[in-house]
Amino acid sequence: MRKRGVLTCGVNPGLPGFAFPDVSGRWRGFDIDICRAVAAAALGDANKVRFVPVTAQDRFSALQRGRIDILSRNTSWTYARDASLGLDFPAITYFDGQGFLVARALHLSSADELAGARICVLAGAASEANLADYSRARGLKLAAVRVGSEAEARSLYQGGGCDAYTADVSALASARSVLDNPAAHEILPDVISKEPLGPVVRQGDPAWTDIVRWTVYALVLGEEMGLTSRTVAQARRTAVDPQARRLLGVEGRLGPMLGLSDDWAYQAILQVGAYHEIFRRDVGEDSALKLDRGLNALWNAPRPGLLYAPPMR
Incomplete structure (x- = not known):
């Protein structure tokens, strides 16, 4: 170097x-x-x-x-x-943890209310395995919509291609900051993993x-x-x-x-x-x-x- x-x-x-x-x-x-x-x-x-x-x-x-x-x-x-x-x-x-970004209009208070929902998740990232573990442990039958990049996840989520977007909370805050109307979206309080x-x-x-x-x-x-x-x-x-x-x-x-x-x-x-x-x-x-x-x-x-x-x- x-x-x-x-x-x-x-x-x-x-x-x-x-x-x-x-x-x-x-x-x-x-x-x-x-x-x-x-x-x-x-x-x-x-x-x-x-x-x-x-x-x-x-x-x-x-x-x-x-x-x-x-x-x-x-x-x-x-x-x-x-x-x-x-x-x-x-x-x-x-020090981070995985969470869920959703539209405020859904009036959700917990990720457990996402049963059967389509969830945008980055393919090959730790968040994909965490989502599968979370869904299986709670019997939520969440449908993973695998995407190749954060930009693709943001676009698909904003366009209605999935009901929620899951990633590290910091990444979700980043995604929300560049959506058309950041105030229309919220990060649910659930943190489902440890992400150092x-x-x-x-x-x-x-x-x-x-x-x-x-x-x-x-x-x-x-x-x-x-x-x-x-x-x-x-x-x-x-x-x-x-x-x-x-x-x-x-x-x-x-x-x-x-x-x-x-x-x-x-x-x-x-x-x-x-x-x-x-x-x-x-x-x-x-x-x-x-x-x-x-x-x-x-x-x-x-x-x-x-x-x-x-x-x-």
């Missing part, structure tokens, strides 16, 4: 909030910023990324074949994927896995320490807290342990932002999705979530 001078990152072809090209062709979104942070840490420049759109069906083979260095594409960490594909899941960047999302790399290169893992943790620790892309430069000059000084490369010489510069974490936060900045900008209150932090809040937040990073020492 260093010889090439650019990080190749596999991303969703178009999922607002997570990965999408804007009107000028610049890629934006939560998963995009994770790759940009890794590039800042490993190459010193968040812009040294080439984004490669990959479908749900070919994302793992693209990584296995070496077409991409990292997959950052709203991908769930599961036992089978971890154990059988020759891939590693370095860290969880977004995060980047994926090939097995066999533990140093690369650690670089990706600790870049994610650096973004989380940055939030814990109250750092932002605007304040981190001043903090690097004035910080007295030992953990902050180690994170920002002022003392401890932690970067070289992974073959990185002393300021690798500082560069990731400076150029891309701490976790809360990325969340807020891409999928939170400053975005069209308006997603609540929920499970993705820090472990010690006033409303605690699951976000937790090992100590920097």
Whole structure:
């Protein structure tokens, strides 16, 4: 990657909030910023990324074949994927779960009321198997309408080709944000699975896995320490807290342990932002999705979530 001078990152072809090209062709979104942070840490420049759109069906083979260095594409960490594909899941960047998007006009209060309904679901994704399990366990006889992409699912659902659309709740919020009338649709309260999302790399290169893992943790620790892309430069000059000084490369010489510069974490936060900045900008209150932090809040937040990073020492 260093010889090439650019990080190749596999991303969703178009999922607002997570990965999408804007009107000028610049890629934006939560998963995009994770790759940009890794590039800042490993190459010193968040812009040294080439984004490669990959479908749900070919994302793992693209990584296995070496077409991409990292997959950052709203991908769930599961036992089978971890154990059988020759891939590693370095860290969880977004705690999610599968839900259902329906028209408000149906006046539904629970997914259990969808008995016999046609459900749009992405073929080959974890959501397809989850839907089958949910239908079977409850005897709902849901009819899966398999589609090839999120864009196809949105179009078919909006056109009445299915009664509901099931996917990760974050993906449903993304889909709803670009429908003709977002307010006419709601996400039911039922969450039928656990979907820990995060980047994926090939097995066999533990140093690369650690670089990706600790870049994610650096973004989380940055939030814990109250750092932002605007304040981190001043903090690097004035910080007295030992953990902050180690994170920002002022003392401890932690970067070289992974073959990185002393300021690798500082560069990731400076150029891309701490976790809360990325969340807020891409999928939170400053975005069209308006997603609540929920499970993705820090472990010690006033409303605690699951976000937790090992100590920097």
